Amino acid sequence: QKEVEQDPGPLSVPEGAIVSLNCTYSNSAFQYFMWYRQYSRKGPELLMYTYSSGNKEDGRFTAQVDKSSKYISLFIRDSQPSDSATYLCAMSEGNDYKLSFGAGTTVTVRA
């Protein structure tokens, strides 16, 4: 069993829809949770970073962490074609810089 499981997708949604992305994990020592966005032919870039259970909002993006269920989510409201990318969840224990990544979910927002 992988340490981090991510819904594989791909997802295709119309412009303006809400996108919901999910990851589950097995390591209860994970304390820091991140979402990276990766455009085609580019390296991943940090989108959201959180270390506590609950919700964190940044514009149209909301990151949700439920440590009791070992489950994290990313919601994209009012999705735009520019949101079309692969989204990777990542997490760490925090005692070093090692990250464990999900396999990524490719999202296409149709105009």
Added chain:
Amino acid sequence: EAQVTQNPRYLITVTGKKLTVTCSQNMNHEYMSWYRQDPGLGLRQIYYSMNVEVTDKGDVPEGYKVSRKEKRNFPLILESPSPNQTSLYFCASTGATGELFFGEGSRLTVL
């Protein structure tokens, strides 16, 4: 501009022909790492370095070598490439908050 630069971006080689992928960062980060990205498997860490002359194996180190003679540079060496090393490779440096800054990737094909 803060960046991680890796070269070459694309490379086709043959089994057994040694190659080096260079990586350089201009953010004065101590921690650097190499990842490979394969469909369905996500990003997997190959090697990491916590500082000059300090390197260690990640999750998938077999067939790879690294060196860290200067803080800014962290080359990845494939002494005798094999077809199973065909992949997309990313170099990353890690900031003080744990955020990874990725290069744009090097797509390697081993025939």
